[in-house]
Amino acid sequence: MKSLITTASERKRPFFPQIALVWRIIFGTLFVITLLLGGFTTLKPVVVLPRITLAPGFNLVDQTGAQISNEQVRGGIALYNFTYSGCIDDCPQTTPLMAEVQARVAQLETGGIPVKLVTISIDPEHDTVEQLAAYADAHNADPDIWRFATGSPMQIKSVIGGGFSTYYTEKEGKIKFDPAFMLVDGNGILRAEYRTAVPDTAIILRDINLLVEEAHNSTGPQKLAYEAAHLFLCYPD
Amino acid sequence: MHIDPQERNYIVITIALVVIFATAILVSAFAYDIQVPVPYAEVNPNEVATPGISPWGDPLDERVRELAPNKYEAYILAQTWAFLPNRITIPKGSTITFYVTSKDVQHGFIIADTNINMMVIPGQVSTLTATFDKAGEYHFVCNEYCGVGHQTMFGTIIVEE
Numbered sequence: 001m002k003s004l005i006t007t008a009s010e011r012k013r014p015f016f017p018q019i020a021l022v023w024r025i026i027f028g029t030l031f032v033i034t035l036l037l038g039g040f041t042t043l044k045p046v047v048v049l050p051r052i053t054l055a056p057g058f059n060l061v062d063q064t065g066a067q068i069s070n071e072q073v074r075g076g077i078a079l080y081n082f083t084y085s086g087c088i089d090d091c092p093q094t095t096p097l098m099a100e101v102q103a104r105v106a107q108l109e110t111g112g113i114p115v116k117l118v119t120i121s122i123d124p125e126h127d128t129v130e131q132l133a134a135y136a137d138a139h140n141a142d143p144d145i146w147r148f149a150t151g152s153p154m155q156i157k158s159v160i161g162g163g164f165s166t167y168y169t170e171k172e173g174k175i176k177f178d179p180a181f182m183l184v185d186g187n188g189i190l191r192a193e194y195r196t197a198v199p200d201t202a203i204i205l206r207d208i209n210l211l212v213e214e215a216h217n218s219t220g221p222q223k224l225a226y227e228a229a230h231l232f233l234c235y236p237d
Numbered sequence: 238m239h240i241d242p243q244e245r246n247y248i249v250i251t252i253a254l255v256v257i258f259a260t261a262i263l264v265s266a267f268a269y270d271i272q273v274p275v276p277y278a279e280v281n282p283n284e285v286a287t288p289g290i291s292p293w294g295d296p297l298d299e300r301v302r303e304l305a306p307n308k309y310e311a312y313i314l315a316q317t318w319a320f321l322p323n324r325i326t327i328p329k330g331s332t333i334t335f336y337v338t339s340k341d342v343q344h345g346f347i348i349a350d351t352n353i354n355m356m357v358i359p360g361q362v363s364t365l366t367a368t369f370d371k372a373g374e375y376h377f378v379c380n381e382y383c384g385v386g387h388q389t390m391f392g393t394i395i396v397e398e
Contacts, residue, residue, distance in 0.1 A: 023249055030256050034263060041267045162305030165334075169302070232267050 037232070046229040047236050049191040049210055055184040056163020060120070060151035063132040063141075068118070068149050070188060076114030077211050079204065080182040082160050082168065084123035084175060085135040092179040092197035095119065099139050100201055102146050108205070110212045113186065117146040120160060122168045122177055124150045164190070185211050210236065282340050282359040286314060293338060297322045301333075309333040315344040315357045315379065318386030326395045327369065333394075334366040345381030348394065356381060369396040 055070065062068040079101060081094045098117050105115040121127035127135075132148040141148070150156070160166050168177030179197035181204070184190055192207050218226040228234075240248070280291065288294040292312040300312040300322055307330055314321045315337060327333055337346045337357045344357040348367065355363040357379075369375065379390035 023253065026253065027256060030260050034260055037263055037267055158305050161303075162308050165304055165308075165310070167302045167304055167310065 040228060041232050041234070044229070044234040046225050047210060047234050048214060048226060048229045049183075049185075049207055050233070050235055051230065052190040052193065055182070055188050055190045056159050058120075058149070058151075058155065058159040058163070060149040060155060060159075061129060063129060063136045063148040064143065065129045068147055073116050073118060073184070074188050075186050076116050077110075077186060077208055077215075078116045078118055078184045079208070080118045080120060080164070080184065082120050082122050082164070082166060082177065082180060084121050085127050085131050086123060087175075091175075092177075094179050094181065094197055095139055097181070097199065097201060097204075098146065099141075101204060102140075102142060104201065104205055105145065105208065106142075108208065108212075111216055113212055113215055115145070115208060117141075119146070119148045120156065121148065121150040122156060122160060123170075123175055124153050124156050164193075166195075183207055183211070186215055206236065277336070277364040278362040279360055280338055280362060282338070285338055286316075286340050292336070293340075301325050301327070307331045311335050313337045313346070313392075315339045315346065315390070317341050317384050318379075318390045320346075320377070320379070320390060320392045323392030324395070325392070326397060328397050329372045330368070330370055331396070332366060332368045334364060336362050336364050338362045342383050343381055344379045344383050344390065346377060347380045348375055348377040350375055353377075354380070369394070372396050372398045 057070045059067065059069045079098070081098050083091075083094050087093065087095075098119060102117055105117075108115065121132065127150045129150065132150055136143070136146070136148050139146075160168065164180065164182050166178055166180045166182075168175065170176075178195065181194040181199060182190060183192040183194075183204070191211060192204075194204065214226060280293075285291050285293050288296075292300065293314040295312070300314075302310050302312075304310055307328065309327055309331055311322075311325055311333055313335060316339065325333075335346070335353065337355065338361065339357045339359040341359060343359065345355070346357050346363065347354040351367045351369075353365045353367050355365055357363055373396055375394040375396065377392050377394065379387060383390065
């Protein structure tokens with residue numbers, strides 16, 4: 001008859017070795033995943049700009065009277081600002097910064113990726129093609145890099161207000177607008193918004209460089225690293 | 238140490254659940270960006286209602302802005318004990334983005350029949366977007382107790398045909 005009392009030798013079973021192999025595999029995998037996640041998000045081996053939304057499509061007229069559309073700008077990195085040629089006095093000035101960026105991108109090593117600047121007029125009724133041509137000359141705009149666009153008030157509203165979510169209005173003949181710069185990548189995706197009249201030029205250039213690097217490096221297996229950086233929000237500080 | 242096999246199984250399951258949930262939190266926080274309402278932007282609560290330097294200081298009728306046809310943004314200031322503006326009229330089918338901040342204490346902002354429900358914290362801007370496809374009146378209230386006048390904090394969104 002088997003004794004009801006368990007002896008010490010029977011009781012003494014080490015705990016951990018009895019955990020089934022399947023549990024060890026599960027714990028081990030989870031541990032490794034946690035380590036990788038933590039490592040990737042803190043070390044940020046790849047830094048990317050967020051994919052905010054699709055940049056709007058447009059089909060406008062530039063300062064030479066030629067057509068300018070989002071498809072022409074596509075394939076290159078584009079920086080947008082929105083202003084009008086009569087923006088003087090206490091109107092927020094965004095064009096001087098565009099001129100500075102134009103001067104700086106000329107020295108940028110982009111490896112064949114064009115960097116374009118586009119200024120869209122928020123006062124299309126007064127900003128005719130001739131008016132914009134004079135405005136472009138006054139700011140030494142290089143027509144290969146920097147173009148100025150105008151169109152019908154409705155088209156402009158749908159691009160700037162609808163697409164770039166930037167507000168402007170005309171009240172008692174005075175135009176009021178929120179100064180903003182938008183950075184769009186070669187795939188036509190909005191990657192950075194600078195909603196101020198005086199963003200840091202160094203930050204804009206850093207962001208342009210990030211887009212250039214991403215365009216060059218995110219091919220083949222490296223694409224996975226870039227996608228992981230997007231997934232784990234490895235954004236610049 | 239003797240542990241009954243069945244008891245041991247439950248111990249293992251419990252530990253496994255803790256590890257799985259901890260991993261789920263890490264993955265959702267880092268990979269899917271699921272977070273407690275994070276500040277969209279920071280503002281100075283003492284200056285947020287100042288006209289000219291902040292959209293929450295603009296005249297009441299200019300705080301709901303039409304970005305483009307059927308696309309709006311609304312700058313709503315929560316304060317003890319009112320939302321300003323507390324009456325918003327938009328056409329049916331509009332998409333509206335709410336930017337809500339507080340100039341004093343912590344408030345809440347919930348719009349019935351939508352998925353908008355957020356904390357309003359002084360110094361921070363809470364933002365969410367909703368599309369109103371059905372005409373009618375939508376009421377929003379403060380759902381975070383903010384003082385003796387808490388029950389008077391409400392407003393209406395009128396969606397017109």
